[in-house]
Amino acid sequence: MSEVRLVEHTGYVEEINSNQVKVRIISESACASCHAKGACTAADMKEKLVDVYTNQSSLYKPGQKVTIQGEKSLGLKASLLAYIFPFILVFVVLFVSYGLTKSEGIAGITSLIILIPYFIVIKYISPQLQKTFTFKIKE
Numbered sequence: 001m002s003e004v005r006l007v008e009h010t011g012y013v014e015e016i017n018s019n020q021v022k023v024r025i026i027s028e029s030a031c032a033s034c035h036a037k038g039a040c041t042a043a044d045m046k047e048k049l050v051d052v053y054t055n056q057s058s059l060y061k062p063g064q065k066v067t068i069q070g071e072k073s074l075g076l077k078a079s080l081l082a083y084i085f086p087f088i089l090v091f092v093v094l095f096v097s098y099g100l101t102k103s104e105g106i107a108g109i110t111s112l113i114i115l116i117p118y119f120i121v122i123k124y125i126s127p128q129l130q131k132t133f134t135f136k137i138k139e
Contacts, residue, residue, distance in 0.1 A: 005072040008138065013064045014049060021052045021060050021137065023068055052135045060137070067138040074133050081122060081129070086115055 011025035027048050052068055060066065093114045098107035122129070 006069045007072050007075070008067050008069050009050075010065065010067050011050070013060045013062050013066060016057050016060055016062065019053055019055060019057055021054060021057050021066075023050045023052055023066060023135075023137075024048070025050055025068065050135055051130075052137055054137060068135040069138050070133075070135045078133060086118055089114055089118060 009025040009027070011023040013021055014024045015022040025048050027046055050068060090111045094107050094111035097110040098104065101107060
């Protein structure tokens with residue numbers, strides 16, 4: 001049986017609702033191991049507000065330091081949906097539309113326009129995606 005690999009981020013409780021805790025984290029993708037991180041104002045370091053759904057929201061207070069966990073595999077799924085699938089879609093539509101029309105302009109415009117319905121569908125299914133891409137507060 002495979003072991004679930006987790007990614008952890010430390011953050012601070014920003015807001016508490018009935019079954020939701022909003023946690024502010026600082027995303028430091030490549031910065032953590034850099035020797036010059038103290039003198040750097042890299043664009044890679046940015047604050048993010050993460051929604052954590054829990055039935056124990058009453059245990060937390062605004063400003064409290066917490067560690068949130070998420071499955072590492074969810075990062076790959078998010079990358080697939082946000083970057084890789086649209087990239088493949090653009091190129092498939094580009095080649096197919098060029099093959100049908102023999103016009104580079106029409107092929108280029110068509111391949112970019114196809115992203116509109118793709119991201120509308122992503123927006124439409126975002127409630128289901130929100131249930132998939134979840135974080136938990138580490139006990």
